[in-house]
Amino acid sequence: MPRQARLDAPGVLHHVMVRGLERRVIFRDDADREDFVGRLAALAEAGALTVYAWALLPNHAHLLVRTGTRPLPRSMRALLTGYAGAFNRRHRRVGHLFQNRYKSIVVEAEPYLLELVRYLHLNPLRAKVLADLRTLARYPWTGHSALLGTVPRAWQDTQSILTQFGPSRRRAVAAYRAFVTEGLPQGRRPELQGGGLRRSLGGWQAIAALRRGREAYRGDERVLGSSAFVEQVQRELAPAAPGRAPPLVLEELTARVCRQVGLGPAGLGGGGRHGAVARARAGIAYLWVEYGGHPARPLAPVLGVSPQAVYQAVARGRGDRASWERLLKADA
DSSP, X not given: OOOOOOXXXXXXXXXXXXXXXXXXXXXXXXHHHHHHHHHHHHHHHTTSEEEXXXXXXXXXXXXXXXXXXXXXXXXXXXXHHHHHHHHHHHHTOOSOOBXXXXXXXXXXXXXXXXXXXXXXXXXXXXXXXXXXXXXXXTOTTBSHHHHHTSSOOTTSOOHHXXXXXXXXXXXXXXXXXXXXXXXXXXXXXXXXTOOHHHHHTTSHHHHHHHHHSOOOOOOOTTEESOHHHHHHHHHHTTTXXXXXXXXXXXXXXXXXXXXXXXXXXXGGGGOOSSHHHHHHHHHHHIIIIIITOOOSGGGHHHHTSOHHHHHHHHHHHHTTHHHHHHHHHHHO
């Protein structure tokens, strides 16, 4: 069955899940975790995402984010491509790190925002990475400690969450702490992570209620919310998903960048790591992979480099992202 297009627009709330290939570890040590969090922080500080909750587990990660100035696929491409390349270099490995593409679910904020904040932040206890709530309160690899103020994260939007628990920070933190404690006996909650009709209608109880009557409903595995919310999302977001920006054609993109740097049509295949060739490769790699959201590996033979070198070129191109994006918009 073909994969459905992602649903996204500025201001949309998403639960994002990233898993290691074949359930392998994607965070081996604190250096890995610090790298991932640093990249997430950079996206938040740039306004690309608003981050409400997050949790890093050994072989997967959860994020609760709201789309900001960039489409979610661009932000996630920057986060995961950059992290995977750095992880491979640190641990002297090659190949894919993540399992397929990340999962993203559009979330209806009421009633699911706070439920998901709690659910995500309790992940280390459910996975038995940590023993108790006291340890979780000072654990640096979820957003829970930032909400409590024990591990400050200026880039995480704690204010939007805490204001829903009380008028002052002290009262809000106490109420939030109690809220999380109440969620501990709930264990795994399939309605917050399952698929298809179960997810988009809010769990098995909602489905059972519908089946007892004759109510009309809509379901979508990309959405966590009520039937009315699913219908709204499908109406407002689905048509816009593929059309927010014109699709990139690799041959046309390559020609534009080569013209910009004064390189002939066959210049990319001529070898060399400096000057116009290196700049062209960096521009094409950044625009194709990070800006356009395309996979890096098929670009390697076009640029005449190894797949690993494509990721390095993306990083170089990111340093001049404004110029490359202006070029694309000027020629559009």
